[in-house]
Amino acid sequence: MTRGFWLLVSALIAAVLIPLLLGGTGLLGRLLDFPLDLLALMLGMILVCWNINAIRLRLLLRRLHRTTHLRALGIVMASEFAFCATPGGAGGPLTLMALLARRGVRPAQATAVFAVDQLSDLLFFVFALIGILIYAVFHALSPHVGWLLGGSAALLTGVIIVVLGVARYHRTVLRTNGRLLRLLGMEPLKRLHWGRKVLRFRNALQDSLRMPKTVLVSVFLLSSLHWLLRNSILYMTLIGLGSTIPWAWTFLVQMLAMTAGQASLLPGGAGSAELASGALLTPMVGTATAGAAILIWRFVTYYFYLIAGAPVFIHLAGRPLLKRLIRFRRPQP
Template identity: 30%
Template sequence: MTRKNKIAVAVMIAIGVAIFLWEMRNVDVHAAWHTLLTLRLQWLAVAFLVILLSYVIEALVVQIFVAHEGEHLTFKSAMRVPLIEQLFNAITPFSTGGQPAQLVALMQSGVEGGRASSVLLMKFIVYQFMVLINFVFTLFIGLKHLAAQFGPLAWLIVFGFTIHLLVIAGLLLIMYQYRFTKRLVAFGIRLLRPFVSAGRRAAWQATMDAKIDTFYAESVHLKQEKTKVIRAALLTFVQLLLYYSVPYFVLLSFGVPHVNLVHVMVLHVMIVMIISLFPIPGGAGGAEYSFKALFATFMGPAQLVLAMLLWRFITYYLGMVCGIVALAVVPDRLESTKPQKS
């Protein structure tokens, strides 16, 4: 890790500690201690197992997309990719550091740069589609639970959903209306003429054209790799369901009665939508506020703050810790069963 990354990790940990201390200011310490002593550790262990299993499934998706003409990535090397992604997503605004970090991790394993970029782009496309499907699926089956619970947070959820929908719409436009998309982007850049210099507009146009060309080429590849895409999509769907179920097991560890898995998963999906809107790495502040607002009806103040801390550690800080460990692991090189040319 660079010195800058180490500072970013330290800052995010400090922010997390500060938020927890602030939330604990009005909580009875004795009640909190008693709550910790009565935790049902078996359910907490399940919560940890579920999040780790979600990382394993993402590693399998990486293996699926890397496998090509007798070449494959070992599980050890594939596992580094989602863990390193977790670390760099956690310390960069809007999780922008995850993609470049994954690219480096794949190249360290011997995957050629262009091919590694292709793998990550296919993985990104599948992930975005599955996020949208999960959102619609959980919202549809859990709609009856949501009537009056969200309040002002509903607007943030709608905004987050709209952004994801626009991303998917953009991906579909490039995949199926390639030339129209390029004309649409060019028209949008021309509208900036009164505000942006000609040189900068030309640079933006060239950059966007290159990105659209790259994505279109990968979309053609995706259409030719239907079996891979279907397998990766199913695994990603399961991965997301596991991730969304983490708060359910955290609530069970606190002995919350009559907790409904679907209801809790729907709430967690909404929290994730809200977090995606915050530019601060990890959605710090927004994540904790959303959790408290949406799960306040499940438990008392002491339990709520402790549940928020455990949920945040499992879904955010654990990924950072695992990512740091993964950085220290030397990856295996890409393996090949292709016959060597004489």
């Protein structure tokens, strides 16, 4: 087994140990007192999220490929498993494009579908952060959290501006990249090959964005519903543990924790997300409650994705792609 597999195993161990150490001796009691019906409800919310994303995928593919809801659901679950199991989530888009390619969707078209999907997510988070900023104006806000909130909003807005700028001035970007690749010594045929790939992606993205406005708005609304449900998990977890803090703050904790997890490039942000959320939650609810909340929240939004998604991934993508993503290698005899 190669380094990628052991990295995933180490990240999972760290993800469990951090909340256990944070919760201390009071953690077990908190976990035993947590209502099982509430846990079942939260797992059901994740199932609803997967179905929402399946509907969103079918809307984005309607002009490229007709697929059943069950198959779209399988693609979503397999892609999100790969996202959670690979460093930096790199396996998610790779799995999505591989599964769509098997159904006749060209790589440029699949990449464009993924890009539109991600843009709708970015728009939701920008609007959500603006809403939290408005909420914070009328409530007590520490300068530290204020800087985090403002910085996150500025970063997401900057990403959207850069994406729109690249789309608007793509010819200038292509010429600049061509000059840079020439300076780096890339052969003319290879430069032409990559330039054609970028243009195919640009054309496919334009086709996706030319879909009826009702479809694009529906995709955005479905994306918003998905993230509202998923980002309510921590709030409901704290309610089950007997600690209530405003939903807006739990949303902010989750967003900052997952940002830290992505920046760490560990599979699913395991370890980093727990550290960041622990640092933000402990001053609000105490160590025992914070440790229990993190363990339950991550079980629902991370471990459950791995447990439920693994058999779906194996069925749809097969072991060869799994070995390629996590880089299994059998020892040579």
